[in-house]
Amino acid sequence: MPASAVAARCTAQLLSGAPAATAEEAVRRVLAVQGQDPRGFRLAVRARTSGGTAAEVEAALTGSRSLVVSWLNRGTLHLVEAADFWWLHDLTTPQLAKDSVRRLGQEGVPPPLAERGVAVVHDEVSEHGPRTRDELRVALEGAGVPTTGQALVHVLLAATLQHRLIRGPVRDGEHCMVLAEDWLGAAPPPLPREEALATLARRYLAGHGPATDRDLAMWAKLPLRDVRAGLAAIADETVDLGDGLLDLAERAPAEPLPTRLLGNFDPILHGWVSRDPVLGAHEGNVVVGGIFRSWAFDAGRAVALWRIAGGRVRIAPFARLPRRTEQALLADAEAVVAYLGLPAKEPVLEAV
Known part of the structure; x- marks a missing residue:
């Protein structure tokens, strides 16, 4: 791939050119920042903003509630703007259910225990509000649901898929699980699938272009036919650069390539095949x-x-x-x- 394409991607990712003014603006551009490592996603925000601190990310997670972490694309934790959580959850998580059942079985949690575990997690956050992983672990073990190895993680993932949990507030440095509706308010009306696919294509290219349809399919873990439908819906907004690369037609010129320290799991490594x-x-x-x-x-x-x-x-x-x-x-x-x-x-x- 030519250096010009890498430069364009860095500009799209806000690693070069004018940085974002806020954590929310940086996350909005990337759309979904890989979020399994708390320091990693804070460093991803740092690399794309100017003059901020990690404390501003904490405030967005716990104070303004403008940022949340949840399992989304590829069944991986991602940091997203609260407004984007709803449609991304609806679009990218239904296909994860089959893998979730399989992984729970591998971790010694058969379907009856998985159902009990999901119910326990839902009851805990419904009755008590935000709960840490340790608090949920104690409740699950008290109900006879396995939590060793990766079992706890996959029970929480299953509960997220069924009940739209998020990791929103931070208590004593630890993310707490909470129901999205309890923390963010009532869910907005769901986007029709065609509109959601078009929105995904547009937003992905805004933060990752130039890219191919296979890049987007991998990033969102969606069928290629769905990704192509979304890209086709915004065809009048894109330009074909050859070799399968697409970008938004209204794109500022690429800026000089940066010299930066990037954190672990930085988004520049996760958006393409x-x-x-x-x-x-x-x-x-x-x-x-x-x-x-x-x-x-x-x-x-x-x-x-x-x-x-x-x-x-x-x-x-x-x-x-x-x-x-x-x-x-x-x-x-x-x-x-x-x-x-x-x-x-x-x-x-x-x-x-």
């Missing part, structure tokens, strides 16, 4: 056993890993970097520490 245009030969360094590590990005390519150890950012380049790149990454490391509200410590660039 192939990560090769960004990770190349370093995919095995960044993605290990399904875990996406924190990494550094320069000129459209991955150039380093990084971590926070002892409150200090430590950057480990894959190869010797130009001095300009080193300085830019060290400056961004200081911004990461400030964003997370950690005590300021000078970052370290480790030897190659």
